[in-house]
Amino acid sequence: KNYPAPVFCFTPDAEFPVCNGEKGHFGAELVSPVCNGEIKEFEGGVANNAVPDRASALVETDITKLKNAPNITLEPEGNGVRIRGWGKSGHAAMPEGTVNAIGLVVNYLLDNGLCNDAERAYLEALKKLHASTAGTGLGIDCADGPFGPLTIIGGRIFMREGRIVQTMDSRYPTCTNAEKMKEQIKAAIGAGASLEKAEGAEPFYIAADTPAIKACIETYNEVTGENATPFTMGGGTYARHFPYAVSFGPEHEDMVLPEFGGPMHGANEAAPIDKLLEALKIYIIALLRLEEIDF
Known part of the structure; x- marks a missing residue:
């Protein structure tokens, strides 16, 4: 904003050895028409x-008309039924192996006809x-060589001004873009x-194979004895946020945290002192080598 961008920089904001690419990010909301049918509330998720x-x-x-289903519990509440879905959480960037509880409830509502026509189209x-x-x-x-497949999840669902709102979070490779995804999603959801x-x-x-990446990875391998x-x-x-940058450590897959220590960005964030000192050595040598490159 106020000064020229560096010709190259790295941020200690991830893991070693060196991350030379990040997927694109696409976020949006799927919003229902005003609800005046069978669904009175819909909520789930803590983060997009x-x-x-x-x-x-x-x-x-009437709860007596409903069938049991895996990972679904039914509770009488007021004049209706609270339908709860129980899944398995995970991060949007790595959703493999997760089970989305919102999707479980959506399928249950559809399978049991717990919706009017407008709600069904939305569901x-x-x-x-x-x-x-x-x-x-x-x-x-879609998928490409550097990044592999696109991922997408529905993170939160909630009511806003009488409508149901479902957030989505996608991490996408170089074979698509946000504008293309918008048009594809609109075509898929139709008027629902x-x-x-x-x-x-x-x-x-x-x-x-660019000089800057080679300087980082070669330094890491020399200091650690690895072939990463x-x-x-x-x-x-x-x-x-920079025109030419990468993330470079400091976490390492073999880090062993003490019992009181928390993960990166978490409560009681901690790291072993020996790994921090190793990272410092890697950074010093890498910076010296980067200084020799004609960008």
Whole structure:
């Protein structure tokens, strides 16, 4: 904003050895028409970028008419039933192995006819979102060499001014873009939902054989005795705020934390002192080598 950008920089905001690319990010909301049918409440999730492990909907129906289903619990509440889904949480950038609780509730509502026509059209749109973390249900699935497949999750669902709002978080490779994804999603959901608050950040990738990346990875391997290679990821770091940058450590896969220590960005964040000193050595040598490169 106030000074020229550096010709190259790295941020200690991830893991070693060196991350030379980050997927693009696309976020948006799927919003329902005004609800005046059977669904009185729908809530779940704590963050847009996390797969929720619990969600619930309050519907106006008789509990004796409902069937049991895996990972679903039913509770009488007022004049209706609280339908709860129980899944398995995880981060939006790495959704493999997760179970989205919102998707469980959506499927239960559809399977048991707990919706009017407008609600059904909206739930069918949500079903396409939750059908696959690869985006196949919405027709946005794609993959490339550096990053692999696109991922997408529905993170939060809540009521806003009488409408149901479902957030989505996608990490996408270089074979698509935010504008293309918007059009594909609109085509997939039809009139059942409106796509709102769509925004994106483009992916970035620096080839592994460029001098700057080689300086970082070679220094890391010399200090640690490893034979590691650069990696890409779906997460985001401060590197994407600069025109030519990467994330470079300091976490390492073999870090062993004390019992009181928490993970990066978590409560009681901690790191072993020997690994921090090793990282410092890597950074000093890498900076000296980067100084010798003619950018």
